[in-house]
Amino acid sequence: MKLRSLAIAVAMSGAVSGLMLVTSAGNTAQAQETFEWKMVTSWPKNFPGVGQGPERLAKLVDEMSGGRLTIEVFGAGQLVPGFEVFDAVAEGTAEMGHSASYYWKGKAPAAQFFAAVPFGMNAQEMNAWLHYGGGLELWNELYDPFGVDVLVAGASGVQMAGWFNKEINSVDDLNGLKMRMPGLGGEVMSRMGVAIVNMPGGEIFTSLQSGAIDATEWIGPYNDLAFGLHQAAEYYYYPGWHEPTVMFEALINEEAWASLPADLQAILRTAARDVNQNVLDEYTARNNDALETLVNEHDVELRRLPDDVLAQAKKHSADVVAELAESSDMAKKIYDSYQAFQNKVVDYHAISEQAYYNARNPEGDTTSE
Known part of the structure; x- marks a missing residue:
């Protein structure tokens, strides 16, 4: 009986080890799955500030994912016109877009609340509402009928008149x-x-x-x-x-988002949060020097x-x-x-x-x- 029990134990151990190897191989294969995305934007390619935001996002995602998710960035007019970014993402022409939500007022008028409200909240306040006051959830709810998800991906700060x-x-x-x-x-x-x-x-x-x-x-x-x-x-x-600020958006096709494993979704969310602050920091750092140049050198x-x-x-x-x-229950x-x-x-x-x-x-x- 002891020998028989030992044989059974050895056989079971082998089966478990084999199952672990198969599972591990499956997980490794899933972990190594790669995705190649396109991002269309409403800005000239590599334009300072807002145009650099999507470039930084793509670079961060590539680095953090070890190349498992790569994003090719297109400026306005390179793949689609700047005002057709939302449609391109909704229809799957591109998996992502970078723009400002007030451009879509013809499709979803309430989207304007998430870009800029005259005499409304500034960048610091908007970020607080979006991330801790339920604003981002409402933004995604507004875009749900279009098959588009959204992350916050930049802020201009207070603009000029x-x-x-x-x-x-x-x-x-x-x-x-x-x-x-x-x-x-x-x-x-x-x-x-x-x-x-x-x-x-x-x-x-x-x-x-x-x-x-x-x-x-x-x-x-x-x-x-x-x-x-x-x-x-x-x-x-x-x-x-x-425009006490304009909040810039990273639009994501809903099906493309769902196709990503959880770790790549987390990487994309983290990269967007980095870009959101980085764009605002750059504007804060650069605007004063540029204004001095405009006034002192260009009169x-x-x-x-x-x-x-x-x-x-x-x-x-x-x-x-x-x-x-x-204008609508959702807007209210x-x-x-x-x-x-x-x-x-x-x-x-x-x-x-x-x-x-x-x-x-x-x-x-x-x-x-």
Whole structure:
């Protein structure tokens, strides 16, 4: 009996070892499965800041995955036009996209809440809402019917009000101007007498230079200098009331996302979080130097928007945002979450961020020690 029991034990041990080898081989084969993706963007290839974000994301994913997931990045117009990024991802033409959600207002008007809300939350506040206030879950819920998932992948910070070919001394000076401005800010400006024109970034300079438009906003000094907008317009206005930040999005085809093993999904999420902060850091670091170059080397006229323009913009912004919130149940759901979070963070920032700025820079003093 002992010999028989020993033989059975040895046989069972061999079977278990064999099963472990087969399982291990299967896991190894799965771990080594590779994926080659395409990412289309709404930006010129390798454009500073926002255009570098998707390049960094692709590089990080390649490095962290050991080459198991590679992403080829296409600039606007290389594979699809900049304004067709969402459709390309939804239809599977590309597995990923990098863009800004207000470009899809014709498909999902409430998407504008996730890009920029005039007089709304800044980058720090938006990141908090998206990652800790339920905003990102709502963003994904909005895109679910299109078969698209989304990760946050960059922020511009507070932008500039824009470039103008004439002085703006009052609201009346806006009447009849043709201006490139997307999203909710564009709707606000249209109610102030501006004819709004939408176009991808790559078309802005020639349109402004030729007189097809009289004014434009883009992002801020770093990108505006790169586009050479100072060669096409004389006056540079602030503050960027219309875009206290733009949050950039990494769009992912739902089926492509589901095809990834869990570790590659985690790598992609981690890379997006890195890029999200990195893009904002780069803008914060580069904008001031670029602004000094524009003013000191290119004699750009830096102007603050008149108080009556800002007051009118704020009034119309409240109406535009309220109307969007009432346009659908989903829009109302997103707006309620956004507004509740903004109310809380504004209360805290009044005694933290804003109080510190006021103490650091007394009224009328815009210099630092």
